Amino acid sequence: MTDNFHNYDTSTASNEKIGVVLDGKLIANDLKSRIAGEVNEMKKAIGKTPGLGIVLVGERRDSHTFIRTKVKACNEVGIVSVVAELPNNSKEGDICDAVSRFNDNPSVHGIIVQLPLPKHLDEEKIMNVVSVEKDVDGFHPLNMGNLAIAGREPLFIPCAPKACLELLLRYGMDLRGKKAAVVGRSKIVGLPTSLLLQRHQATVSLVHAFTGNPEKVTCQADIVVSDVGTPNTIRGHWLKPGAVDPKRSSGYRLVGDVCYDEAIKKVAAITPVPGGVGPVTIAMLLSNTLDSAKRCYDFT
Amino acid sequence: MTDNFHNYDTSTASNEKIGVVLDGKLIANDLKSRIAGEVNEMKKAIGKTPGLGIVLVGERRDSHTFIRTKVKACNEVGIVSVVAELPNNSKEGDICDAVSRFNDNPSVHGIIVQLPLPKHLDEEKIMNVVSVEKDVDGFHPLNMGNLAIAGREPLFIPCAPKACLELLLRYGMDLRGKKAAVVGRSKIVGLPTSLLLQRHQATVSLVHAFTGNPEKVTCQADIVVSDVGTPNTIRGHWLKPGAVDPKRSSGYRLVGDVCYDEAIKKVAAITPVPGGVGPVTIAMLLSNTLDSAKRCYDFT
Incomplete structure (x- = not known):
């Protein structure tokens, strides 16, 4: 395996070998520019734009930071993002309703529910509401099962x-x-x-x-x-x-x-x-959302 | 780990240690007598009997042997089994129809499609027709996904x-x-x-x-x-x-x-x-079928 990386080996002045740093930012930027190009082509060809619906519950600082980063990334590549923000004391039904609205919205092609949810909520119940066809996080058991079984293809990984x-x-x-x-x-x-x-x-x-x-x-x-x-x-x-x-x-x-x-x-x-x-993980979220929109409009 | 098995250790005359043989037949018989008891109770209490629908395609000797064994095991515990036998040259649609009929049949609580299927058939397509609620083999991707994800419970393992x-x-x-x-x-x-x-x-x-x-x-x-x-x-x-x-x-x-x-x-x-x-595998098929019938009639 070291062979594969031979070209990338670097040495310090003291001749001590150190590992290659896998540069995620570089790869993410490359992926994003490819995605931006495809989003643009889709818009020109069929007048449609991929859309991501985000459900954000409560006040966790880390969750808010992650969502800001995801929204910013969507903007960079031309994907429309809509954030449904719900208070920390929301009821399960409120969150399920927010997810359902995204399910029913034809301009939303991907849905994510930012985890973790506040402890009083049944995560499994809420995640089950996310349509398999819009499950860009790939957490739905049907997508996970198809990922596990050789020869099958999950809609999202x-x-x-x-x-x-x-x-x-x-x-x-x-x-x-x-x-x-x-x-x-x-x-x-x-x-x-x-x-x-x-x-x-x-x-x-x-x-x-x-x-x-x-x-x-x-x-x-x-x-x-x-x-x-x-x-x-x-x-x-x-x-x-x-x-x-x-x-x-x-x-x-x-x-x-x-x-x-x-x-x-x-x-x-x-x-x-x-x-x-x-950064590559976020690029993959954009990629999954684009793929979902392409599948939805049968656009290749 | 050897500790757990200490009681079961046997020694040959020459003092050479040999392993315990895990006796599947014994355990299978124990499981089957428990299942037979529960099938009987269900019959007495609500007048219902668990039913297994078996789809068998083609002439493979091994498949026929396995099915005979499964049918015999059903008989032993009082589970009703119905075998839909289809010729080797069956079309995909014929097999899907056979599965669908079992899906729609309220006295069938478990469905198995004996594998492997003849090579000209799309196994994935056919297996997808099996209702998740009757998937007693546990091969449906939704059951497999729920088996994979911690904290979730598959309907069948x-x-x-x-x-x-x-x-x-x-x-x-x-x-x-x-x-x-x-x-x-x-x-x-x-x-x-x-x-x-x-x-x-x-x-x-x-x-x-x-x-x-x-x-x-x-x-x-x-x-x-x-x-x-x-x-x-x-x-x-x-x-x-x-x-x-x-x-x-x-x-x-x-x-x-x-x-x-x-x-x-x-x-x-x-x-x-x-x-x-x-033998224990076959007992588990009976157990899954019984569980499915209990779930169907909300009988505990």
């Missing part, structure tokens, strides 16, 4: 896993037969990443809170994806020399799960936080 | 994985934090078994055709589940001393994937073929 894969593929990684360790199994990152890597013929081990000595699994992996959300969980000795780590940011502070200073000396490639998987 | 789990649990296995290797990733066994073991807090590695040196993964595992279908693939040196292997039969010849003679000297427990996972 969750954005963070898609971003990890994009990073790996852009940097010339052939996933076939590679050992991958995914740390954490949320439906947002860990679980769908493990399913997506599997689809690409990697041998995947899913590590979680009950795993004893998780470092024994990660240190054998060619690829480590972390979805722990606890800064600096993944230490240098958890990683195999030459491994690749497209990790994700962890919440509002945007501190990486992986101990960057330790890891970069050891791995072939790593993603920084911020500026790694995050 | 596939029978072979349920059987593996039952064997492990009956023999006192605590799965939390155990390393499990699942070899093969079919939607029938490998994939759902990996998802189910994960739900039970095992650390799961999914090994498949593209895995280089699969024995390096399996020999570290406390639990090995094989879904390869090639006799004697799993050799003694693939297994960690003290591991447990609830493996499955492989097709018509009913020869196990695991090289039994080699493995039994090394592992804490193993399932034989025939008489291991197979």
Whole structure:
């Protein structure tokens, strides 16, 4: 695997090898300019614009920051975004109604419900209301099931896993037969990443809170994806020399799960936080929304 | 883990330790007598009997043998089974119609389509017709997705994985934090078994055709589940001393994937073929059908 990254190897003055930093911003910008072009073409050809409906409940600072970033990204590529903001004390029915209105709105092609929801709400019930055809986050069990089953195609693949894969593929990684360790199994990152890597013929081990000595699994992996959300969980000795780590940011502070200073000396490639998987994840949300609009209008 | 099995350890005359044989027939009989009791109670209480609709296409000897076994098992516990037999040259539409008739039939609570189907048929299209509420094989992507996502509950869990789990649990296995290797990733066994073991807090590695040196993964595992279908693939040196292997039969010849003679000297427990996972799998089909009927009539 180190071979694939050979061209990207850099050396410090002291001849100490350090890993390539997988530049998420660069890739995200590339993706966004492609998406902007397609949005423009669609507008010219059929007079339609992709639309994203966002449901935002409560006052969490991190959620508001994420949504601002998503709205800004939509603007950049010409996707129309509509935010339904609901107060923290909203009832389940109010949120379901907001989702349903987006379901019924023909100019909305993608719907996201920003998670986490306030604790008094039944997340599963609310997420079930999101139409499978507009589930651009890919969290609907039907999309997740189709992602899991070989030979089937989900309508949408969750954005963070898609971003990890994009990073790996852009940097010339052939996933076939590679050992991958995914740390954490949320439906947002860990679980769908493990399913997506599997689809690409990697041998995947899913590590979680009950795993004893998780470092024994990660240190054998060619690829480590972390979805722990606890800064600096993944230490240098958890990683195999030459491994690749497209990790994700962890919440509002945007501190990486992986101990960057330790890891970069050891791995072939790593993603920084911020500026790694995050920007590509948002680009994937735009991409999913565009794809949904194209499917809706049968526009290719 | 060996501790859990301590009571079951047997020794040969030469003091050579050999593994416990997980007796599937015994467990299947126990399950079937419980199911028969509940079927009987349902009949007495509300005058209803669980029904299983079976779609069988073509002349494959193994498929016919499996269906005979399933019908016989239904009879044993008082579940009504109806087999729709279709010729090998059936059109997709004919098979979908047969499934639809079972969907619409209120006395059918479970539907199975015996796989594999003749090659000219689109399996995915046909399986999509099976109502999620009657999908007792648990192969519908919605059931698979709900199996994959933590905190959600599928209506049905596939029978072979349920059987593996039952064997492990009956023999006192605590799965939390155990390393499990699942070899093969079919939607029938490998994939759902990996998802189910994960739900039970095992650390799961999914090994498949593209895995280089699969024995390096399996020999570290406390639990090995094989879904390869090639006799004697799993050799003694693939297994960690003290591991447990609830493996499955492989097709018509009913020869196990695991090289039994080699493995039994090394592992804490193993399932034989025939008489291991197979009979328990069929009991799980009966159990899923009963559960479906109970749900349909709101009978507990």
